[in-house]
Amino acid sequence: MAGSRMKLELSRVVQGRSRLGVLTGLGRTGQHSLEVPGCLLYTHFGTVPHLTQDTLHTLSDLPSVTQVTLSHVAEHQEVLEEFKDGFRKFAGLHDTVLYCALHDPAAACATGYTTNKTVSVWGSGGRIELTVAKFMALQKTVQPDWYQSMADGETWQSNTSRKRVRKSVDRTLAHLDECLLEHQKSQELEGVEVFGVVEGGDILEERIRSAKETAKRPVAGFCLDGLQTGCMEQALRTQLITAVTKELPEDKPRLLQGVGRPDEVLACAEAGVDLFESFFPFQVTERGCALCFDYDVSPDPERAGRAPPAVLELEENRETPVVAQQNGDLNLDERTQMTSFEIDLKDKRYQDDFRPLVEGCGCYCCKNHQRAYLHHLLVTNELLAGVLLMIHNTAHYLGFFRALREALAGDKLDLLKRRVLREGGRQTERKD
Amino acid sequence: MSFKKALSAASPLTLRVVAECPVTKARACDLVLPHSAVSTPVFMPVGTQGTLKGITVDQLEGLGCHICLGNTYHLGMRPGPDLIEKANGLHGFMNWKRNLLTDSGGFQMVSLVELSEVTEEGVKFKSPYDGKEILLSPEKSISIQNSLGSDIMMQLDDVVSSTVTGPRVEEAMHRSIRWLDRCIAANKNPDKQNLFAIIQGGLNAELRRTCLDEMTKRDVPGFAIGGLSGGEEKDDFWRMVTLSTDHLPREKPRYLMGVGYAVDLVVCVALGCDMFDCVFPTRTARFGSALVPWGSLQVKQKQYAKDLQPIDPDCKCPTCKRHSRAYLHALFKSDTAAMHHITIHNIAYQLTLMRSVRQSIVEGRFPEFIRTFMKRMFPSRDQYPSWAVDALASVNVTLE
Numbered sequence: 001m002a003g004s005r006m007k008l009e010l011s012r013v014v015q016g017r018s019r020l021g022v023l024t025g026l027g028r029t030g031q032h033s034l035e036v037p038g039c040l041l042y043t044h045f046g047t048v049p050h051l052t053q054d055t056l057h058t059l060s061d062l063p064s065v066t067q068v069t070l071s072h073v074a075e076h077q078e079v080l081e082e083f084k085d086g087f088r089k090f091a092g093l094h095d096t097v098l099y100c101a102l103h104d105p106a107a108a109c110a111t112g113y114t115t116n117k118t119v120s121v122w123g124s125g126g127r128i129e130l131t132v133a134k135f136m137a138l139q140k141t142v143q144p145d146w147y148q149s150m151a152d153g154e155t156w157q158s159n160t161s162r163k164r165v166r167k168s169v170d171r172t173l174a175h176l177d178e179c180l181l182e183h184q185k186s187q188e189l190e191g192v193e194v195f196g197v198v199e200g201g202d203i204l205e206e207r208i209r210s211a212k213e214t215a216k217r218p219v220a221g222f223c224l225d226g227l228q229t230g231c232m233e234q235a236l237r238t239q240l241i242t243a244v245t246k247e248l249p250e251d252k253p254r255l256l257q258g259v260g261r262p263d264e265v266l267a268c269a270e271a272g273v274d275l276f277e278s279f280f281p282f283q284v285t286e287r288g289c290a291l292c293f294d295y296d297v298s299p300d301p302e303r304a305g306r307a308p309p310a311v312l313e314l315e316e317n318r319e320t321p322v323v324a325q326q327n328g329d330l331n332l333d334e335r336t337q338m339t340s341f342e343i344d345l346k347d348k349r350y351q352d353d354f355r356p357l358v359e360g361c362g363c364y365c366c367k368n369h370q371r372a373y374l375h376h377l378l379v380t381n382e383l384l385a386g387v388l389l390m391i392h393n394t395a396h397y398l399g400f401f402r403a404l405r406e407a408l409a410g411d412k413l414d415l416l417k418r419r420v421l422r423e424g425g426r427q428t429e430r431k432d
Numbered sequence: 433m434s435f436k437k438a439l440s441a442a443s444p445l446t447l448r449v450v451a452e453c454p455v456t457k458a459r460a461c462d463l464v465l466p467h468s469a470v471s472t473p474v475f476m477p478v479g480t481q482g483t484l485k486g487i488t489v490d491q492l493e494g495l496g497c498h499i500c501l502g503n504t505y506h507l508g509m510r511p512g513p514d515l516i517e518k519a520n521g522l523h524g525f526m527n528w529k530r531n532l533l534t535d536s537g538g539f540q541m542v543s544l545v546e547l548s549e550v551t552e553e554g555v556k557f558k559s560p561y562d563g564k565e566i567l568l569s570p571e572k573s574i575s576i577q578n579s580l581g582s583d584i585m586m587q588l589d590d591v592v593s594s595t596v597t598g599p600r601v602e603e604a605m606h607r608s609i610r611w612l613d614r615c616i617a618a619n620k621n622p623d624k625q626n627l628f629a630i631i632q633g634g635l636n637a638e639l640r641r642t643c644l645d646e647m648t649k650r651d652v653p654g655f656a657i658g659g660l661s662g663g664e665e666k667d668d669f670w671r672m673v674t675l676s677t678d679h680l681p682r683e684k685p686r687y688l689m690g691v692g693y694a695v696d697l698v699v700c701v702a703l704g705c706d707m708f709d710c711v712f713p714t715r716t717a718r719f720g721s722a723l724v725p726w727g728s729l730q731v732k733q734k735q736y737a738k739d740l741q742p743i744d745p746d747c748k749c750p751t752c753k754r755h756s757r758a759y760l761h762a763l764f765k766s767d768t769a770a771m772h773h774i775t776i777h778n779i780a781y782q783l784t785l786m787r788s789v790r791q792s793i794v795e796g797r798f799p800e801f802i803r804t805f806m807k808r809m810f811p812s813r814d815q816y817p818s819w820a821v822d823a824l825a826s827v828n829v830t831l832e
Contacts (some may be wrong), residue, residue, distance in 0.1 A: 044763075044766040044767040044769075045762060045763055045766040045767065046759075046763075047763060047766070047767045047769045047770075048769075049767055049768070049769070050486075050767070050768055050769055050772075051769055052491075052750065052751070052769055052772050052773055052776065053750065053754060054490075054491055054494070055488060055491070058490075072766045075765070076762050079738050079758060079762065083738075083740065083758070090756070090758070090759055091755075091759055092754040092755045092756070092759060123765070124765035124766070125765075351511065351515065352515055352518060354518070354519060364488070364490070368488075368489070368490075368527050369527060370519070372511070372515065372519060372525075373482075373519070373525055373526065373527075375511075376482065376510065376511045376525075377481075377482075377483060379510060379511075380481045380506075380510055382481055382483050382485065383483075383485045383486035383768065383771070383772070384483040384484075384485065384486055384487070384488065386486075386768060387486060387487075387488060387772070388488070
């Protein structure tokens with residue numbers, strides 16, 4: 001495979017595990033970069049949910065990598081093939097790096113359809129079965145800058161046997177080898193990066209095996225699959241990720257799939273994850289909620305030009321952090337249930353609350369609108385609610401990642417964790 | 433007249449007739465309202481519940497919209513006038529810095545809710561949210577609209593479907609006059625909010641004439657032509673429109689309510705109307721129907737799956753500048769943003785149409801514009817709607 005242009009330049013490694021750095025050499029001409037730990041820009045078929053390019057670009061510092069998934073793309077294969085010029089052009093995307101994933105992290109996945117040779121995705125018209133050949137044909141028409149290889153990650157159910165987990169590891173490696181073979185033969189994929197996918201369910205030995213084997217292949221980086229929110233306790237997830245990253249080369253990035261909640265992000269970044277998918281703001285938006293958790297750990301709260309975002313009041317009757325489920329049970333509720341990082345704007349208390357969603361937040365929504373208005377839009381089922389919430393939630397989430405990087409740079413990770421997880425007492429209420 | 437001068441004249445509305453078509457009854461005017469100046473003829477998009485569905489106020493401003501509608505009935509129910517007043521009026525609540533027009537809630541009484549009773553007092557109806565009985569009187573309607581703080585308020589009229597005939601129509605017409613007077617008396621902010629009268633009389637020329645004669649005696653800043661656009665025959669519709677404009681003062685704006693199809697807009701401008709509103713362009717957008725100079729395009733249809741052109745190659749809206757029919761077709765299967773793209777396009781289409789109409793009036797070539805417009809819209813002469821042909825002929829425009 002042609003020399004990978006993607007380079008991970010680490011500036012810090014904390015306690016041998018969490019890393020701070022920049023992923024450079026991204027895109028066809030290698031001119032894009034992405035700071036890590038960081039997140040990708042989550043889209044539905046190239047569109048950030050609810051947003052047109054105008055509303056999207058009210059956000060500054062968007063991730064330079066846009067994620068698109070085959071679950072949205074696969075049913076349009078014919079159209080894209082006729083178009084010939086790749087997905088980015090078809091979608092009228094801005095200048096961005098395009099990453100192609102397999103499954104939509106925000107969508108529940110039906111099980112029981114994976115075979116030795118195929119995985120399935122669900123489009124608007126139903127199930128689409130993918131062989132490696134079809135998978136690679138799709139990559140050739142999408143023409144991403146980077147993609148994950150085909151993988152069998154169906155190990156999250158509570159009754160997944162050891163045998164089944166082993167199969168997922170074996171199949172995923174087989175798929176990877178086939179993908180790479182096809183990749184090397186394909187002119188259209190010249191310069192495109194491939195990530196291998198580490199599987200292994202909740203079985204430590206299988207995870208290590210998968211990591212070791214995948215690391216032997218000439219991939220540009222690693223996706224960690226089968227660890228998504230709702231599938232296992234964070235403690236186990238941390239343990240598995242820690243073991244996996246030990247087997248992976250330090251100089252290649254690790255992308256964790258299906259995990260987006262702030263507390264989980266912090267724990268997984270600590271364990272050595274570099275990249276996350278940013279579907280969490282979308283999930284929060286869909287339940288009519290706004291992210292508001294505090295992530296500011298700067299020494300001077302009134303630092304010039306930017307006031308820290310803060311929860312404006314201590315919420316009584318707050319939702320307690322989501323209780324961990326039994327290992328292996330994919331609790332779908334956990335994926336959609338409200339967390340302690342957000343406020344429920346449908347609540348009556350916001351009816352006449354004329355403050356912005358988060359004081360000091362510079363996003364379009366907070367600069368122009370108030371909680372009372374968002375409450376009204378949600379109560380009346382207005383489409384604009386989704387637009388405004390998506391803008392704010394994305395801005396807040398990106399701010400969180402920025403804070404994470406700054407905390408790593410300034411040795412303040414513990415402080416950040418305490419702030420985000422609200423251990424150690426009340427939030428201070430900022431005076432207007 | 434400069435904007436500042438207009439405001440200092442202590443009238444919240446000034447109309448300056450910039451050009452009049454020598455052939456038809458069309459006018460191009462500058463309508464100066466408290467929040468900004470509006471060029472007419474103008475199409476006003478409808479933002480029923482304090483939002484244009486899926487579109488931010490910045491996007492709406494960016495499309496060149498200077499006036500849009502809010503709905504007194506809906507907003508009066510949720511979130512209610514008191515809350516909106518606390519939020520600095522509807523402008524403050526939705527953060528719209530330009531003009532707002534609110535209707536009275538009268539139409540919704542008829543179209544939406546279980547009508548209990550219409551009496552001289554007002555309209556009694558059952559709230560759809562808690563089943564309580566509510567009375568919407570002229571005073572109550574104006575009170576809500578005063579709280580909303582709209583630049584133009586509509587009187588509460590006794591609304592009767594245009595397909596109804598008989599003594600009810602006459603009763604409603606006379607009552608609407610009395611209610612107009614009560615609305616005028618009830619307006620707490622005559623120096624900031626303009627109250628428009630609504631001409632009724634159904635499809636009866638005599639009744640309409642009476643209504644016109646009476647209502648034009650009142651010193652209101654503008655007149656709406658109501659009771660139409662409700663399913664009546666187009667042949668009757670245009671005759672009532674032109675009768676109305678014949679008897680409305682030249683120097684006050686004429687607002688034709690509920691009209692929004694492109695052909696209807698062009699014809700009714702020729703008949704002398706200045707302002708229009710309709711939910712159609714924005715509503716149809718959400719179903720994937722994009723408005724174009726040759727009709728409409730159902731983006732969700734299979735035939736557009738591989739169509740790489742924009743909706744309209746000549747359109748300069750954000751949607752057409754960036755996206756193809758094929759992409760939008762596909763996006764409808766994945767995300768709600770597809771609707772927003774079409775909504776933006778349709779608003780742009782309507783506003784651009786009116787801008788072109790105005791320009792042609794100013795440049796003295798409106799009849800020519802009409803002919804070109806019709807040719808583009810209909811594949812052949814025999815497909816021109818006969819009512820449109822007749823209506824245009826009545827104002828001296830013959831279509832070959």
